[in-house]
Amino acid sequence: MVGKCILVVDDNPASRVFLVNHLKGKQFTVSEAPTGKDGLIIAWRDQPDLVLFDPTLRDIPDQEFISKLRNDPRTSRTPLVALSTDASPARRERCLNAGVNGYLVKATGAVLALEETLARIFTAEPPALRPIKVEEPEAEEPKVEETKGEGKNGSLIVFLSAKGGTGTSSLCANLAMNIQQAQPEARVVVADLVLPIGSIGQIVGAEGKINLVTVSDLPPGQTNVDYFYRNLPKPQTWQFQLLAGSPDPQQANSIKGERIGQIVDTLRSGYDIVILDIGRALSRISLPLIQKADLILLVVSTDQGTVQLTKTVWDYLQTQGIESQKICAILNRAVGLEGVTKAQAEEIIGLPIKTTLPYMGGNFALANNLNQPITIKYPTDTASIIFKETAADMVKRVRSLRDQSIT
Ligand SMILES: Nc1ncnc2c1ncn2[C@@H]1O[C@H](COP(=O)(O)OP(=O)(O)O)[C@@H](O)[C@H]1O
Ligand SMILES: [Mg+2]
Structure with a gap:
C-alpha cells in the first residue's frame, strides 16, 4: 500500500488539504485537484492508482465525472472512491450506477472507513483456495x-x-x-x-x-x-x-x-x-x-x-x-x-x-x-x-x- 498514488479531487480547500495531509501521513503519494476538470486532466495524465473525490463538484455533475474516467482507457480500470458531502441515497445510487467502487460520506468515522476501504482495494489479493469445512447438521433435539x-x-x-x-x-x-x-x-x-x-x-x-x-x-x-x-x-x-x-x-x-x-x-x-x-x-x-x-x-x-x-x-x-x-x-x-x-x-x-x-x-x-x-x-x-x-x-x-x- 505504501507509495500508492492517490489523486484527491475536492473543490472544498479545507477538506482537500486535510485529505492530502492525512494520506501523506499514511505514506501514500498524493496529488490534488481543486476542480473536476483539473481532476480529469491529472487523472488521465498521471494515471494514479486511485481517485478519491467528492462527487458534489461544482464544475462537473458527478455522473459525468465518473463516466468520463470510466470511458477513457487510461482510467477505465482505476478504482474510484467517492468521499461525499452528500449523504443522500439518490446520489450514492447514481455514483454506484456510474461505476464508483465505494461511496463514503463525510461524517464521524469517515477517516477510518476511508482507511479500511483503501486497504481493501490495495490489498485485494487473489484469494487462495481453502478446503471446505465439513459441517454436520447439529443433531440437536427439536424444540x-x-x-x-x-x-x-x-x-x-x-x-x-x-x-x-x-x-x-x-x-x-x-x-x-x-x-x-x-x-x-x-x-x-x-x-x-x-x-x-x-x-x-x-x-x-x-x-x-x-x-x-x-x-x-x-x-x-x-x-x-x-x-x-x-x-x-x-x-x-x-x-x-x-x-x-x-x-x-x-x-x-x-x-x-x-x-x-x-x-x-x-x-x-x-x-x-x-x-x-x-x-x-x-x-x-x-x-x-x-x-x-x-x-x-x-x-x-x-x-x-x-x-x-x-x-x-x-x-x-x-x-x-x-x-x-x-x-x-x-x-x-x-x-x-x-x-x-x-x-x-x-x-x-x-x-x-x-x-x-x-x-x-x-x-x-x-x-x-x-x-x-x-x-x-x-x-x-x-x-x-x-x-x-x-x-x-x-x-x-x-x-x-x-x-x-x-x-
Ligand atoms: N461484485 C463483485 N465483485 C467482485 N467479485 C465478484 C462480485 N460478484 C461476484 N464476484 C465473484 O464472481 C465469481 C462468480 O460468482 P458466483 O456467485 O459463483 O456466480 P454465479 O453463481 O452466477 O456463477 C465469484 O468468484 C465471486 O466471488
Ligand atoms: Mg452459481
Missing part, C-alpha cells in the same frame, strides 16, 4: 413448539441469471443472510437447485451429508417439514438453514425432477421465506418454480454478452406469463470495472434495474473462500450497505406483492 410447522405458505424468492459467473450464488447467500438478520423471528431456508453442481454450500462453509440429491432419494413421506427443521444445517453467521445442492454431476443425473417441486412445496409449508438458487438453468424443472415465485431476483453482470443474454431470458419469461413487477434486477459488476452502465443495461434488457453492486475485486471471492458473509467481513463496504438495503426492500416487495395477489 417442541417448532415441530408443528406445516400449514404455512412461505414466500418464494428465486435467484436467476442468464449466464454463469454473474454472482448469482454469492448474492443469493448474502441477501438471504441479510433477510434472515432483518427478521430473526422468521424461518428462512435457502435451497441450492443449481445443476449439475451447487455452490452455496461452499460459499457458506457447510457441506454436510444432506443435499438435494440425498433428499430427493428419500421417499416423499419421509422428507416432511420436521425432517428439514431437524436435519438442515444452519451455518454459523449465515443464520438461515441450507439445503445444499448437488455435489457433483454424476449424482445430479440421478435426481428425480418431479421431487424438486415437491421438496420446494414442503419447504414452503414450514418456512416463512424460501430462497432458491436456480442459477442460469431455465429448464422444465425450474420454469414452474419461477412461475410460482413471489419475487424473481435477476442478477445481471455488466459485460455486453450477459446483458444481451438477459434480454433473451426476460423475453422468454414474458412469454411464460411472468410479470415485470415480480422481477428485481440487480446489476452486479462481477467482471471488473469496465462494462455497461445501469442506463445502458435497462435500455437493452427492457427492465428497470433496482440497484448496482460495485466491483469488489478479490475481496468478494476472499469472503466467499473464508465462508463469510460480506456484511460481516467488510461491514463498512458499500456492498454491505447495498445488501442490507436490498434485503429490506425485497422483504417489503414480497409482502406487497402477496397482499396484492390475495385481494
Whole structure:
C-alpha cells in the first residue's frame, strides 16, 4: 500500500488539504485537484492508482465525472472512491450506477472507513483456495413448539441469471443472510437447485451429508417439514438453514425432477421465506418454480454478452406469463470495472434495474473462500450497505406483492 498514488479531487480547500495531509501521513503519494476538470486532466495524465473525490463538484455533475474516467482507457480500470458531502441515497445510487467502487460520506468515522476501504482495494489479493469445512447438521433435539410447522405458505424468492459467473450464488447467500438478520423471528431456508453442481454450500462453509440429491432419494413421506427443521444445517453467521445442492454431476443425473417441486412445496409449508438458487438453468424443472415465485431476483453482470443474454431470458419469461413487477434486477459488476452502465443495461434488457453492486475485486471471492458473509467481513463496504438495503426492500416487495395477489 505504501507509495500508492492517490489523486484527491475536492473543490472544498479545507477538506482537500486535510485529505492530502492525512494520506501523506499514511505514506501514500498524493496529488490534488481543486476542480473536476483539473481532476480529469491529472487523472488521465498521471494515471494514479486511485481517485478519491467528492462527487458534489461544482464544475462537473458527478455522473459525468465518473463516466468520463470510466470511458477513457487510461482510467477505465482505476478504482474510484467517492468521499461525499452528500449523504443522500439518490446520489450514492447514481455514483454506484456510474461505476464508483465505494461511496463514503463525510461524517464521524469517515477517516477510518476511508482507511479500511483503501486497504481493501490495495490489498485485494487473489484469494487462495481453502478446503471446505465439513459441517454436520447439529443433531440437536427439536424444540417442541417448532415441530408443528406445516400449514404455512412461505414466500418464494428465486435467484436467476442468464449466464454463469454473474454472482448469482454469492448474492443469493448474502441477501438471504441479510433477510434472515432483518427478521430473526422468521424461518428462512435457502435451497441450492443449481445443476449439475451447487455452490452455496461452499460459499457458506457447510457441506454436510444432506443435499438435494440425498433428499430427493428419500421417499416423499419421509422428507416432511420436521425432517428439514431437524436435519438442515444452519451455518454459523449465515443464520438461515441450507439445503445444499448437488455435489457433483454424476449424482445430479440421478435426481428425480418431479421431487424438486415437491421438496420446494414442503419447504414452503414450514418456512416463512424460501430462497432458491436456480442459477442460469431455465429448464422444465425450474420454469414452474419461477412461475410460482413471489419475487424473481435477476442478477445481471455488466459485460455486453450477459446483458444481451438477459434480454433473451426476460423475453422468454414474458412469454411464460411472468410479470415485470415480480422481477428485481440487480446489476452486479462481477467482471471488473469496465462494462455497461445501469442506463445502458435497462435500455437493452427492457427492465428497470433496482440497484448496482460495485466491483469488489478479490475481496468478494476472499469472503466467499473464508465462508463469510460480506456484511460481516467488510461491514463498512458499500456492498454491505447495498445488501442490507436490498434485503429490506425485497422483504417489503414480497409482502406487497402477496397482499396484492390475495385481494
Ligand atoms: N461484485 C463483485 N465483485 C467482485 N467479485 C465478484 C462480485 N460478484 C461476484 N464476484 C465473484 O464472481 C465469481 C462468480 O460468482 P458466483 O456467485 O459463483 O456466480 P454465479 O453463481 O452466477 O456463477 C465469484 O468468484 C465471486 O466471488
Ligand atoms: Mg452459481
